[in-house]
Amino acid sequence: MHYSDSFSRITQVMKSSLIRELVASTKNIPDLISFAGGFPSPATFPYQQLASLFEEVVKNEGSDVLQYGASEGDILLKEQLMKWEGYELKPEEMVITVGATNAIYYYTRCLINPGDVILCEAPSFLGTLVTFDALEADCQSIAMDEEGIIMDELKDKVRTLRQQGKNIKFLYIIPDFHNPAGITYSLKRRKDIIQYCIDNEIPILEDNPYSRLRFYGESVPTFYRVAKTEFHPTDIVTEVVSFSKILGPGLRIAYAKGDKELIEKMVSWQQKVTITPDCVAERVVARFLEKGLMEAHLKNICEYYRPYLQKMLDELEKHMPSSVHWTKPEGGIFLWLTLPENINADELFIEASKHKVSFIPGSKFYPEGQERFNTLRLNFTYSTFEQIEKGVCSLAELLKAKL
Numbered sequence: 001m002h003y004s005d006s007f008s009r010i011t012q013v014m015k016s017s018l019i020r021e022l023v024a025s026t027k028n029i030p031d032l033i034s035f036a037g038g039f040p041s042p043a044t045f046p047y048q049q050l051a052s053l054f055e056e057v058v059k060n061e062g063s064d065v066l067q068y069g070a071s072e073g074d075i076l077l078k079e080q081l082m083k084w085e086g087y088e089l090k091p092e093e094m095v096i097t098v099g100a101t102n103a104i105y106y107y108t109r110c111l112i113n114p115g116d117v118i119l120c121e122a123p124s125f126l127g128t129l130v131t132f133d134a135l136e137a138d139c140q141s142i143a144m145d146e147e148g149i150i151m152d153e154l155k156d157k158v159r160t161l162r163q164q165g166k167n168i169k170f171l172y173i174i175p176d177f178h179n180p181a182g183i184t185y186s187l188k189r190r191k192d193i194i195q196y197c198i199d200n201e202i203p204i205l206e207d208n209p210y211s212r213l214r215f216y217g218e219s220v221p222t223f224y225r226v227a228k229t230e231f232h233p234t235d236i237v238t239e240v241v242s243f244s245k246i247l248g249p250g251l252r253i254a255y256a257k258g259d260k261e262l263i264e265k266m267v268s269w270q271q272k273v274t275i276t277p278d279c280v281a282e283r284v285v286a287r288f289l290e291k292g293l294m295e296a297h298l299k300n301i302c303e304y305y306r307p308y309l310q311k312m313l314d315e316l317e318k319h320m321p322s323s324v325h326w327t328k329p330e331g332g333i334f335l336w337l338t339l340p341e342n343i344n345a346d347e348l349f350i351e352a353s354k355h356k357v358s359f360i361p362g363s364k365f366y367p368e369g370q371e372r373f374n375t376l377r378l379n380f381t382y383s384t385f386e387q388i389e390k391g392v393c394s395l396a397e398l399l400k401a402k403l
Contacts, residue, residue, distance in 0.1 A: 014084065021078035033357050035359045035377075035391060036358040040249065041382055044305070045247070056287070057287060065279040070276065071271040072096070075091060081255060085257075094256065096253065097274075099253070099254050100242035105207065105269075108205075110269065111169045114136035116137055117166045122370065123366055124195070129365075133368075144178075154193070158310065171203070176332070177208075177210040177213060177221070178193045178332070182328075183329070204237045211302065215330060239256065241257075246297075246301070251285065305331075311385050315393065320337075325337070345375060357391045360377045361375075362376050
């Protein structure tokens with residue numbers, strides 16, 4: 001049986017995750033120093049608290065949580081999330097999902113027909129670009145500066161696409177400690193984008209896995225919060241929040257909040273794809289929030305990660321040639337390096353792996369045909385101080401040799 005002859009059209013052309021393939025390609029290299037993945041440090045996982053809660057939940061609430069659950073998500077978790085969010089939100093404006101990618105998939109599935117345009121940042125998260133690609137969307141990227149998407153670039157892109165008769169369905173953004181770029185949108189840029197999207201009837205999908213991982217400085221309200229509090233009434237923003245970088249990616253708990261009618265349709269897709277989120281994990285997260293454990297936990301995570309970010313910034317400053325530039329985030333888990341135009345980070349990736357250092361080439365974070373090849377992403381949360389020191393030094397030496 002040759003199944004390849006029977007694959008659907010979209011399956012035949014669908015791309016796999018290049019990040020996972022790149023990480024896998026270096027997996028068996030002994031003593032590899034990897035800045036490639038987006039893994040949180042296991043040292044930040046609240047093992048004992050979660051173990052205790054899993055035992056407690058199954059023992060005391062097993063007849064409920066071991067049964068099929070609600071497709072829209074556990075009502076007790078929703079109640080705790082509404083308290084945690086700290087502002088008015090209704091249960092029907094929220095859906096719990098099996099990770100953030102599922103929420104993004106359902107949102108996109110609700111809105112996109114093949115060929116419809118999704119506006120995204122340049123660069124953007126590859127995992128989401130793969131999702132958009134699987135749904136046959138036309139992703140069009142827009143350049144950013146240190147404050148977010150450049151407004152003139154956004155306006156020019158929208159004008160050009162509409163002159164071409166393109167159907168723009170929504171704008172996808174990662175505004176806090178951006179993956180991969182590391183930047184955080186300024187409050188002014190958030191307001192400017194919201195106003196522009198309201199005026200031009202372009203919904204906004206806000207991907208928010210990192211905003212609570214702030215190590216320095218003052219937090220900036222999310223697009224969703226700004227839209228709700230300063231542009232009321234508007235449901236133009238749908239926000240997706242993940243617990244993967246906070247409690248642990250293995251829990252597979254995320255949620256989306258937005259317009260009631262849109263959320264209902266997302267729930268309909270969840271009914272068809274996963275039926276229900278993990279009921280036990282949902283209730284464990286609900287009890288974690290209910291017991292008031294989250295704020296102290298977040299404080300511990302930020303205190304743990306802060307010196308690792310500073311260590312990588314210090315080592316970059318110490319070793320990198322002056323023609324290499326990088327973002328200086330106040331949180332999150334990534335840094336973004338821009339190399340001289342004549343250096344190809346895809347080629348550098350191969351050379352670096354031979355020197356036992358790994359990263360993700362920046363070209364993987366752009367829609368096909370819109371790539372930049374002189375950029376790369378570094379993760380600082382999964383390495384030791386010694387690995388950061390040695391790995392950055394090795395990478396710098398390779399770049400100096402090329403220059």
